[in-house]
Amino acid sequence: MIMKKLYLLVVGYSLLFSLSYAQRSVKIDLEEVTDSYFLHGVDILNSLLSIPNDSHYPEQLILNIEWCEANLKERGWLTKRLETSSVPLVLGQKAVPNAKKTVLFYFHIDGQSVDPKQWEQPDPFKPVLKKKNKDGKWEIIPMETLQNDYDPEWRVFARSASDDKGPFAMFLAAWDAMVSKGLMPDYNVKVILDFEEEIGSPNLAAAVTKYKNDLKADMMLIMDGPRHVSNMPTLSFGARGISQITLTTYGPRVDLHSGHYGNYAPNPALRMSQLLASMKDERGRVVIPGFYDGIRLTQAEKDILAMVPDDDEDIMRKIGIGITDNVGETYQESLQYPSLNIRGLSSGSVGNEARTIVPAIAVAEIDVRLVPESDPERLFALIRKHIEDQGYYILDKDPTDEERAKYPKLIKWEGSISYQAFRTPMDSEPGIWLNKAYVRAFGNEPIRNRISGGSLPIAPFVEALDNIPAVTVVTVNFDNNQHGPNENIRIGNFKEGIKTALAIFTEPLSELKIDKK
Incomplete structure (x- = not known):
């Protein structure tokens, strides 16, 4: 014993x-x-x-x-x-x-x-x-x-x-x-x-x-x-701190037969994909104006980060990637910036459950990691403005029939801030x-x-x-x-x-x- x-x-x-x-x-x-x-x-x-x-x-x-x-x-x-x-x-x-x-x-x-x-x-x-x-x-x-x-x-x-x-x-x-x-x-x-x-x-x-x-x-x-x-x-x-956003885009009221309504009823999964893609460039850097404002790494700060014994090539090999996102020159530098990460997507079904439909909704779960220089309320406001600039009317609940008829592009926003950096x-x-x-x-x-x-x-x-x-x-x-x-x-x-x-x-x-x- x-x-x-x-x-x-x-x-x-x-x-x-x-x-x-x-x-x-x-x-x-x-x-x-x-x-x-x-x-x-x-x-x-x-x-x-x-x-x-x-x-x-x-x-x-x-x-x-x-x-x-x-x-x-x-x-x-x-x-x-x-x-x-x-x-x-x-x-x-x-x-x-x-x-x-x-x-x-x-x-x-x-x-x-x-x-x-x-x-x-x-x-x-x-x-x-x-x-x-x-x-x-x-x-x-x-x-x-x-x-x-x-x-x-x-x-x-x-x-x-x-x-x-x-x-x-x-x-x-x-x-x-x-x-x-x-x-x-x-x-x-x-x-x-x-x-x-x-x-x-x-x-x-x-x-x-x-x-x-x-x-x-x-x-x-x-x-x-x-x-x-x-x-x-x-x-x-x-x-880093963390905040979360759940976005929901809307198509028809219910799932529809893709043979009858494909090419006619807008697909919320496509719209969600286009919206998310508009937030970053091809190298993963957020293109929403002002997202990285206030973050300036001095040479002294970069020297401190360089003292951490990381091997970026080894990190890439271990996690199985051939290129990194273009945010910071090294792994440590990437952590000094806020991130906008798509942590989950859902629309329709895949695999054995896949059906030939135009889905009714698409949902994206996003986490925004925060650094001390990034106020989460400010980042939320920037992201909301970007969504509005893409032609969306933002809701805080599911749309009514009147809203469906009035606004061609609808999206529901649910956001929360867990804690700051x-x-x-x-x-x-x-x-x-x-x-x-x-x-x-x-x-x-x-x-x-x-x-x-x-x-x-x-x-x-x-x-x-x-x-x-x-x-x-x-x-x-x-x-x-x-x-x-x-x-x-x-x-x-x-x-x-x-x-x-x-x-x-x-x-x-x-x-x-x-x-x-």
Whole structure:
């Protein structure tokens, strides 16, 4: 049985407040301490992964909330539910005597839906350990194997193994490891746990505004997301925001026989295709006037992007493309601009369900990724104007008979903004402090991303908490299958994630000196 250490920590927690500032600053062997608490971390991980956490089922999320509250309280933390109109958030707090600073950590505990039939294990919510066999196939091995053997390439498979229960298990294991050495951070620690991230955190912004006094901190660290494709230690200093648009074009009231009405009834699928094609040129660059306004990369910024060890030719080969869109000169540069992506199209049927019809409607789903320079309301206005310039009358509901007769080209618009982008300067206080922690942990400076392509619900914190600087501490393997079947976390990444959190906990912050040249 994998070792249990929580009972050994009870005495340790009772001694925490007697620790002196000097004791908290003692240097420790990060590698040795991480090794001794790795299996304890796996215990925590497996316990949390065993609780179903589909964002669409509040009854599942409540069980996760109770687990998180219990585990924080066991460690001497104060907890508070931040009530919303649906599922609450959970705030954990640990005050440290004489601390001058406060660091707020963010995790989300909910997960995407699962289809068990697509998973190569009995149950996506019963974590299993796997290794690759001689044929390169993943095969299950007993979890207890880790007691006597270790291979960093082995993986734990379960929903949310990487996104985002794995990082929270790293955090708890690192905290226990630190306490076992009689240490504490020299800053106060807060943790905010989100249980609706996978459905866009619909209540987060209101909750952050309502509870802003509870959430006050000097900086925010988000432990979510994958490392660079090289799997080297990575920090990300921002994330793009996201908004969505659903467009519906209309033809006849109902599907019509294409023999009788082809060449007569306008085809909404063709109209949708023409409209979407009018938004970009042949190289994928948005041609809507003003879409990229406000974004100017200086040479210094381009130099920072060039430091990320990407191999664009290798990226193209791995994803199977022979040419890239003409937005930015490199992969990293492409992430600095807003994107307009067609994520889904629907009209009529294909394959065995195909019918000889003129379809009644066509639907396009679009996501618009945002950067700090791009106001989503402004982008929405530009896209709407472009649609109107193509001769469309825009509706917010299905057309009436009168509207069908009056307007030759009709389209329904449904738009929503999930959250905005954020970006923190690399030479900010958290940037310099985290860099020191990473160098101490791994011997080299981390890869630093100016902004990541994916989206995180952090902008509400930045806006409500007086532009709090926020940095993403990414730890999991990039090929973790998050959101899909067979999600996993590489054992080596899990172990290094514990080490990363331990380095952050034990890196002095209160007396950090910043050289502003």
